[in-house]
Amino acid sequence: MLSYEELTDLDHQFLLHPQHHPSDHVEPIIFARGEGAILWDVRGRRYIDGLACLWNVNVGHGRRELAAAAARQMEELAFVNSYVGSSNVPAITLAERVAKLAPPGLNTTFFTTGGAESNDTAFKTARFYWSIKGQPEKAKIIGRVNGYHGVSIGATSATHLPVFHPRFGPLAPGFLHVPAMDPDALEETIQREGPETVAAVVAEPVQGAGGVYPPPADYFARVREVCDHYEVLLIADEVITGFGRLGTFWGLQQWDVTPDIISFAKGITSGYMPLGGVILSDTIRSLIYEQPPEIKWMHAFTYSAHPACCAVAHANLDIIEREGLVERAARLAPRLHTRLGVLRDEPSVKEVRGLGMMAGIELRPDRVPGSAGAVIAELKRRGVFTRHRLDTICLSPTLVIKEEELEELCDVVIQTVRDLATK
Ligand SMILES: Cc1ncc(COP(=O)(O)O)c(C=O)c1O
Structure with missing residues (x-):
């Protein structure tokens, strides 16, 4: 030693x-x-x-049943790719389980290995959605002051915290930020930029890495209204708040607000294995699924729907429910x-x-x-x-x-x- x-x-x-x-x-x-x-x-x-x-x-740490779930799955089938045309059992059953846990109307999951990948997936999917609907210029992503969404190049660009930006530029184009807790400022920004140029707003239910900022009680209901009014998608970055941290299963449940896309990671495996994902609304899902074969949602990660990660997520959800x-x-x-x-x-x-x-x-x-x-x-x-x-x-x-x-x-x-x- x-x-x-x-x-x-x-x-x-x-x-x-x-x-x-x-x-x-x-x-x-x-x-x-x-x-x-x-x-x-x-x-x-x-x-x-x-x-x-x-x-x-x-x-919590030291959960032997999570180690056992990983070992069992790795002995059976450690990895297979889940690219279209192939799949695996724990990923299928986990996606179904996540749909049951998600708010009504969000039933389709794409798995990633962490929060930044989840957010990048959400941003690209929002752009894909508007592009397919004939509005490819509806592409801007609005983040919020003090927001943290990870540090891949897309997520870094959505992240507002200034310490993450210097010397890594240029950032990805098409990202802007509004004051965090002010729905009027959000509305003014959408009006100023032109709603026909804005794809989505991304927001953490409680800002975490930015310094723990919960919103005013009526904030998210207003954000939802603004998004609906200007036809802008709402992405809830539930990477910290998903899976129970706020005392509700999802953070936005605190205010009875349903987003169009939930971005999650961390709590789905409690960190025992790297897993994240996005849950898409049925409207977004339909649009992806109903295209002709030449219009594919060409997004992918090698480790999407990793069987061992999904098996651990199941065991982790068992613990959350049982306890x-x-x-x-x-x-x-x-x-x-x-x-x-x-x-x-x-x-x-x-x-x-x-x-x-x-x-x-x-x-x-x-x-x-x-x-x-x-x-x-x-x-x-x-x-x-x-x-x-x-x-x-x-x-x-x-x-x-x-x-x-x-x-x-x-x-x-x-x-x-x-x-x-x-x-
Ligand atoms: C709200 C939020 N989104 C995204 C991320 C990025 O997750 P990851 O580090 O897994 O890429 C984090 C990480 O702390 C986060 O707190």
């Missing part, structure tokens, strides 16, 4: 990490195992997983928000916000030296693993976190914020 120092040395030499800069990786945590809401590193240190890793490990994890998220969420709410009285805290099992604590950087970055580093030392965006500490624990672990998580976060504030 290699020592921590040897592993770090090899990591520094050979492994390029997402969002890489070596100064952020001088003394990385090298994780070794996990159980439920708890992770351990190779040095035996214990951490509460405050973000379900990347908002995805909803059923009532969507209801559990709804039950635990008030506790998370009530506990963190005490920070509203701290002069070092600008805002505490969130919805369901997602919370953000925005600091006043003038009152906390090093702001959220310093708090995150101290949290690591105190055994909590999570992330921040600018001045906001993000929390999104696993949906299986024990009540005493949730208390511990909140205690450590509250105390650390207090300790690091200037007195």
Whole structure:
């Protein structure tokens, strides 16, 4: 077994990490195992997983039945392509299961291996839809300020967070952004650009990586109205919020709004295998299916509908259903928000916000030296693993976190914020 120092040395030499800069990786945590809401590193240190890793490990770590589902499927049939003309059993049954879980009128799934692929698929499908309907110029995709949709070139272009853009340009053409929580601004933008040039709006039900921003209660109903009025498709980026994180199965269910396309990933396998996808409305599906043979939806990924990933998704959904994890998220969420709410009285805290099992604590950087970055580093030392965006500490624990672990998580976060504030 290699020592921590040897592993770090090899990591520094050979492994390029997402969002890489070596100064952020001088003394990385090298994780070794996990159980439920708890992770351990190779040095035996214990951490509460405050973000379900990347908002995805909803059923918690160490689920042997997910490993068994993958092993069973790999022994039987590890991989086959699902390009038109061939298929596989777990993908077929998973697509049917997803249709039953999806809102009425969305019944057709294309599988990807993650969120960015899902969003790129959604954008291309929206363009395909309008193009087939004789409006190829109806191609612009409207994203929102603070939105994060992944970092493939299409998803990067829909992502607003400015830190992801420099030195990777030019971005894909045809993407623009509007203020996040203002349906009037969306309407004005569609009018200004010309509705005949706008294919779709993409929105996260609760903005996650942008710093945990839930919308005003009437926001999505208005967005739906605007989209309907100007014949613009609504793409719900449910990559974080799908599969129960907000205490409803889908995020937009919170406001009783049905999108035209749902983009999903993370929670469908709780991160045990890379799987995502889009669920299309029956209207979009019909258009794709009813074309003559020379008009094909020429979109594809080698690993679309990967049998082992789909088998793991089934086992993950079994756990979510058997253990009532969507209801559990709804039950635990008030506790998370009530506990963190005490920070509203701290002069070092600008805002505490969130919805369901997602919370953000925005600091006043003038009152906390090093702001959220310093708090995150101290949290690591105190055994909590999570992330921040600018001045906001993000929390999104696993949906299986024990009540005493949730208390511990909140205690450590509250105390650390207090300790690091200037007195
Ligand atoms: C809302 C949202 N969309 C898309 C993505 C991109 O997913 P991936 O990293 O799997 O490409 C993320 C990742 O965090 C996300 O939070």
